Amino acid sequence: MSFDVTLVTYETLPDGGTDDQLLAQALSATGARVRFAVWSDPAVDWSAAPVTVVRSTWDYFHRIAEFAAWLDLAASQTRLVNTHRVLRWNMDKRYLADLEARGVAVVPTVFVRQGESVDLAALCADRGWDELVVKPTISGGAFGTKRFAAGQIPGEAAVHLAGLTETREAMIQPYLAAVETERERSLVFLGGGFSHAFLKSAFGIDYSASVLHRPSAEELAFGRRVLEAVGEPVAYARVDIVPSAKGPLLMELEVIEPNLLMGLAPGSAERLAGLLLG
CATH class of the missing domain: 3.30.470.20 (ATP-grasp fold, B domain)
Structure with a gap:
């Protein structure tokens, strides 16, 4: 069976979220044939619709390599919206550095590579940061995101950062009231x-x-x-x-x-x- 548009979601929300339902209704009202599909379902034929809209894929940051492979697969069979390049780029919040280099004012950010050791207290003293937010560079729904007060920086914040960088890259930002x-x-x-x-x-x-x-x-x-x-x-x-x-x-x-x-x-x-x- 063929469709005009596929709206992509994830296993926990097979029929999409509120936004997706509104969009599906608007598409159907034009006469378009619309379906929901779970990105990680191996049975889905992504070529069945010429347009595939990535919407509620809210587990991708737990399955990074698998999601990246899916993007490659889907892009070879249909037109992804947004585009494959933009989606891959936007997965990792290091895109903030790219945008800053292009003249966009971003929240000050220090990126930490996986396995890298950082003297967090010294870094904050150097930058004048007294409250922090530490999180993974690939995240969603506040996964792995924690706020720390000044007194927590040498201890709890440093431990959290080290725990993140055991398995992934992380980022440090000042907390903005x-x-x-x-x-x-x-x-x-x-x-x-x-x-x-x-x-x-x-x-x-x-x-x-x-x-x-x-x-x-x-x-x-x-x-x-x-x-x-x-x-x-x-x-x-x-x-x-x-x-x-x-x-x-x-x-x-x-x-x-x-x-x-x-x-x-x-x-x-x-x-x-x-x-x-x-």
Whole structure:
């Protein structure tokens, strides 16, 4: 059986999340034949649809090599959205260094290679960081992400970092109080155009408290610069930023499996459906 669009999800959510259901409804309303498929299901024929949209693959960071192999396979049989190159690049948060090199202001970040030893207390003293966030470079849903106060840096934070780097690469960032006091802002772009924005909770775990946000002109311009720095168009993206005294800073660029909260913005699912079928 053939389809027009495949929406990709994972084993725990075989029928997709709320965003995916809205998108499926919008696609079906045009007459398109839509299916959900689990990325790790070996029985799926990815060539059965010309367009395959990576949406709720929320376990990929636990199965990194397997997911990367799947991307290669799927890209050989269908058109991936977003593109294979962008998805592979965005898997590892070292993309922040790439964007910074292209002129994007990002949250200060130190990357630590697997097996590398770091004197965390000395690093923080040198940079003037008194609260930290330590997390894997390939992560999602706050997996492996922990915040540490100043007194915890020589002990608990160093132990957590060493534990992460036994098996994977990690990253260290200063904790920015603005993620709680002013809240992180998520700007959603569809086809390169701004769609809507919302405020996230700290660490972005609970989306139920998210509310619409009217971004400033500065925030909108910043979001567009981030997308320009990617180097190729993306069908959907979420640009997560945090305010600072120097202007917006990029926390993350999500183009793999972001919550877009399209339910907050009537018509956004229909716009994305049109982009996918256009």
